[in-house]
Amino acid sequence: MLSIDPTMPANSERTPYKVIPTSTGQQTEKEEFFRNLLAQVIEQFSRVFKIDELRTEVASQLAMLEKRVELEGLKVVEIEKCKSDIKKMRDEMAARSTRMSCPCKYSFLDENKKLMPRRDVPSYPKYMLSQETTEALRKPTFDVWLWEPNEMLSCLEHMYHDLGLVKDFNINPITLKRWLLCIHDNYRNNPFHNFRHCFCVTQMMYSMISLCSLQVKLSQMDILMLMTASVCHDLDHPGYNNTYQINARTELALRYNDISPLENHHCAVAFQILAQPECNILCNVDKEQFKRIRQGIITLILATDMARHAEILDSFKEILDNFDYSNEEHVTRLKMVLIKCCDISNEVRPMEVAEPWVDCLLEEYFMQSDREKTEGLPVAPFMDRDKVTKPTAQIGFLKFVLIPMFETVTKLFPEVEEVMLQPLWESRDRYEELKQIDDAMKELQKKKNETLAAGNRET
Numbered sequence: 001m002l003s004i005d006p007t008m009p010a011n012s013e014r015t016p017y018k019v020i021p022t023s024t025g026q027q028t029e030k031e032e033f034f035r036n037l038l039a040q041v042i043e044q045f046s047r048v049f050k051i052d053e054l055r056t057e058v059a060s061q062l063a064m065l066e067k068r069v070e071l072e073g074l075k076v077v078e079i080e081k082c083k084s085d086i087k088k089m090r091d092e093m094a095a096r097s098t099r100m101s102c103p104c105k106y107s108f109l110d111e112n113k114k115l116m117p118r119r120d121v122p123s124y125p126k127y128m129l130s131q132e133t134t135e136a137l138r139k140p141t142f143d144v145w146l147w148e149p150n151e152m153l154s155c156l157e158h159m160y161h162d163l164g165l166v167k168d169f170n171i172n173p174i175t176l177k178r179w180l181l182c183i184h185d186n187y188r189n190n191p192f193h194n195f196r197h198c199f200c201v202t203q204m205m206y207s208m209i210s211l212c213s214l215q216v217k218l219s220q221m222d223i224l225m226l227m228t229a230s231v232c233h234d235l236d237h238p239g240y241n242n243t244y245q246i247n248a249r250t251e252l253a254l255r256y257n258d259i260s261p262l263e264n265h266h267c268a269v270a271f272q273i274l275a276q277p278e279c280n281i282l283c284n285v286d287k288e289q290f291k292r293i294r295q296g297i298i299t300l301i302l303a304t305d306m307a308r309h310a311e312i313l314d315s316f317k318e319i320l321d322n323f324d325y326s327n328e329e330h331v332t333r334l335k336m337v338l339i340k341c342c343d344i345s346n347e348v349r350p351m352e353v354a355e356p357w358v359d360c361l362l363e364e365y366f367m368q369s370d371r372e373k374t375e376g377l378p379v380a381p382f383m384d385r386d387k388v389t390k391p392t393a394q395i396g397f398l399k400f401v402l403i404p405m406f407e408t409v410t411k412l413f414p415e416v417e418e419v420m421l422q423p424l425w426e427s428r429d430r431y432e433e434l435k436q437i438d439d440a441m442k443e444l445q446k447k448k449n450e451t452l453a454a455g456n457r458e459t
Contacts, residue, residue, distance in 0.1 A: 137159070139210075140207045140423075141349065144199060145353060149184060149195060156231065157180060164215075165223065169281075172281075175281055178279050179273065182279045186236050188237060191361075191363040198230075198233070202227065204342040205226055205230040205338070208338060225293060225335065226335055229300035235266045236269045239368070240371070242260065242307065244368055244371070248377060252264075270297065309401065316334065316408065347424055348424060349423070351430070358393070362390065365383035366385040369385060390431075395428065403425070403428065
């Protein structure tokens with residue numbers, strides 16, 4: 001409550017002022033003063049309210065601006081992301097145009113990349129293998145197409161236990177599981193060079209160890225090398241062979257100077273996996289043992305390069321007549337031939353197991369030859385879908401590669417003939433019959449075409 005004039009009584013709740021408007025023709029000096037004062041008060045209140053309104057408006061405008069900035073910022077982020085994606089695509093196109101790219105998830109593994117399985121042991125169930133399964137697992141007739149990845153992992157795990165490798169090298173069973181999981185995760189889904197091929201090769205090695213009683217003739221360290229090299233021999237295979245890598249001048253070929261680029265890469269990935277403590281099945285061997293095992297595995301994986309086939313087989317033939325199991329060099333040459341046999345042993349298996357592998361291999365070959373044609377690279381006739389058939393692909397391979405190699409091994413292990421060599425002879429004969437049928441059909445079709453052509457000329 002305000003006192004309008006100090007000379008007036010106090011303006012209180014009990015005795016409030018009463019404003020009584022009167023209409024007079026002429027305002028007194030006090031009335032004029034009061035009128036002006038009221039006008040000033042009204043003006044001041046009006047200014048106060050306008051400031052509040054202005055503040056509200058400014059706050060609203062700021063909120064709108066902040067929202068626009070946020071939206072524009074998101075647009076900028078999207079634009080930058082698009083620019084980054086475009087740059088990556090341009091870089092990839094430039095790399096392809098100079099044929100420097102490798103069709104890999106990674107050309108070679110980032111040294112800082114941890115090769116860990118995508119799942120841990122608890123989600124990897126331990127299958128209880130029946131006695132029938134464990135017995136079948138020791139034979140080349142084992143049907144590798146009947147098993148899911150987790151079941152194949154359990155079979156591999158069983159092999160390491162059954163051969164005494166877990167006990168003799170103090171391998172932690174959980175570490176073995178993790179290692180196998182990581183191996184599985186680092187094979188790609190190629191038509192042929194995939195995890196099932198890894199299992200196939202390792203199971204054949206396990207069969208040969210049993211058939212040839214290799215545990216009696218070789219050391220446990222040799223058995224460990226053979227099994228582990230079989231498991232790791234095609235890790236991270238990109239589905240395009242060494243010829244493509246070298247001709248396309250890929251990063252792998254550059255890194256390994258055109259010398260077995262894929263096999264060197266498989267070795268590197270294998271030991272990058274073993275470098276992880278969680279997956280290191282060799283963590284309990286001493287330094288000297290590890291050095292020997294590592295060198296042995298590398299030697300065996302590098303031996304799977306088919307470009308070295310004649311060299312390795314001839315080297316083995318040289319010592320065959322005087323083979324000595326106590327001679328380390330002799331044993332090394334034997335192991336190199338054994339892993340080669342297992343790597344290309346599909347035709348040893350029953351026809352219904354072996355034949356699907358031929359389709360898988362041809363599919364991978366055709367993928368490569370199609371790419372080579374697109375990139376203007378040389379194309380091998382045995383990979384060209386326009387030139388090769390299943391019988392022609394297999395007959396030459398059986399006659400000049402597989403059969404001679406298994407015949408050589410049979411001289412040291414006669415038991416191989418009935419179980420492994422006999423199926424190869426039968427497979428060769430079957431494909432030769434198929435080729436004769438194909439040739440006859442082609443000749444018949446040719447005569448039909450000639451007859452039609454002659455008829456058209458007469459008319």
